[in-house]
Each structure stands twice: as structure tokens, then as C-alpha cells.
Amino acid sequence: MHDEVSSTVQEIISGLCQITAGDFCGIAYVSGSMLRWKYTYGATNQRVQRMAMRPGQDLVGTALRTGRTVKLDEQSRGEYTPDRCPLMLAERLVCAIAVPLFKQGSLPDGVLLVGSRTPRTFSPEMVMQTEQTARQLEQYA
Template sequence: MHDELPSGIQKVIDSLRLNTSSDFCGLACLSGTMLRWKYTSGASNERVKRMEMRPGQDLVGTALRTGRTVLTDVQSTGEHIPGRCPLMLAERLVCAIAVPVFQDGSVPGAVLLVGSRLPCTFSPEKIRQAEQVAIQLESKVYG
């Protein structure tokens, strides 16, 4: 994957944040063994774009590792504690949806994150929107 991604991605990220009434939306891409936030919308500071993370046991790492959508909101009772995810901690996100973005339809190489700074419950429609955008981003990121 190239370091410079097509500029149409920023528009898609901005649009998803607005359409889901979320506080933050971002796309993290694998670069070697590290995840970097290439595109963000609604970030409270520029520090996020310089952030490098090893995919771990947090929400983002779990989505990347399992290839499945993972979420944490007021209804979920999983192991995904917002404080364990560096991005969620930096952006003060308490609820989020992490959706893998697949390379060649088989291996996740990026993660799309939609988050809220206030406690919320994600509707099936919001989850579906995030998953549809992740599919749309496959061709933009890897095409």
C-alpha cells in the first residue's frame, strides 16, 4: 500500500461522520506492523495523525485480527474498554464501531472507526452504514 492514499477517501470519511451523527471517524492503515491513522474527521487535535499503534487487544486490533465488525456502546458488555485503545483515549471516545477494510477481499489491512464522545447505543442502521463504507473504501484504498 502506498503512503499517499487517494484524496476521495477524506470526503467519504467526513460524510460517514456526518451521516451517522458521530463525533469522530477515522481510517487506520497497516504500515508494516504498525497502524497509522491516515484519514480522520472530527479529531480534537492533530496528534492522532502522528499516532502509531501496534494492533493489540483493543477494539481496533480485534477488528483487524478477526476480520469482523466490533463495537462498544452502552449495551455491549465486552472486553473492549475504551481506555485500552490509544485512539479512543486520545479522542475521549466512549463508544465506537470498528470495521475491518479488506485487501483483495480476504485480508484486513485497515480499520474504519466511528466513535462518540458521549455514551450511546449504535443502531443496526449506523452499523450497516459503517460496514457499507468499509466495503466502498476497499477499492479506494487498495484499487
């Protein structure tokens, strides 16, 4: 059962990466006070699977804290920078969309992130597709 869920989630995130023309897609869950990347697609190294990070002031932490989608792209430069997020540094991502995942209740317990290694602008359709995929993935949490 677990392998079936895992392969389904991997298929979903690889599909999302292709639809959005992203280079990386990952799902991280809160475990205690740390955030750990459970599923990834397009990772360039194995460090991401071992990475445990405290949700901070970066893109991922803001999506978790606010319960809202946050994006960093060519049009939304400013408050967020790639060098504030350990995952974005490790994977050399310069643009990303982070969508909170809700298992139950009103507090998010995970994040879906789609990122790009080249500068770009995410269209509203790409953001909406990422949010729809996040809602679909919540059932596998």
C-alpha cells in the same frame, strides 16, 4: 490523482460521521507491524495523524485480527473498554464501531472507525451503514 483520492476519502468519512451522528471517523492502515491513521475527520488534536500503534486487544485490534465488525456502545459494554485503545483515549471516545478494510485477499489491512464522545447505542442500521462505507472505501486503499 493522490489529492483527488484523498479528498474523495475525506468526503466519504465526513459524510459517514454525519449520517451516524459520530464525533470522529478515521481510517488506519497496517504498515509493517504498526497501525497508522491515514485519514481522520473530527479529530480534536494533531497527535492522531502521528500516532502509530500496535494492533492489540482493543476494539481496533480485534477487528483486524478477526476480520469482523466490532462495536463498543452502551449495550455492548464488557470485553472492550475505551481506555485500552490509544486512539479512543487521545480523542476521548467512549463508544465506537470498528470495521476491517480488505484491500485484497482474506486478511484485513486496515480499519474504519466511527466514534462518539458521548455514551450512546449504535443501531443496526448505523452498523450496516458503516460496513457499507468500509466496502466503498476499500477501492481507495
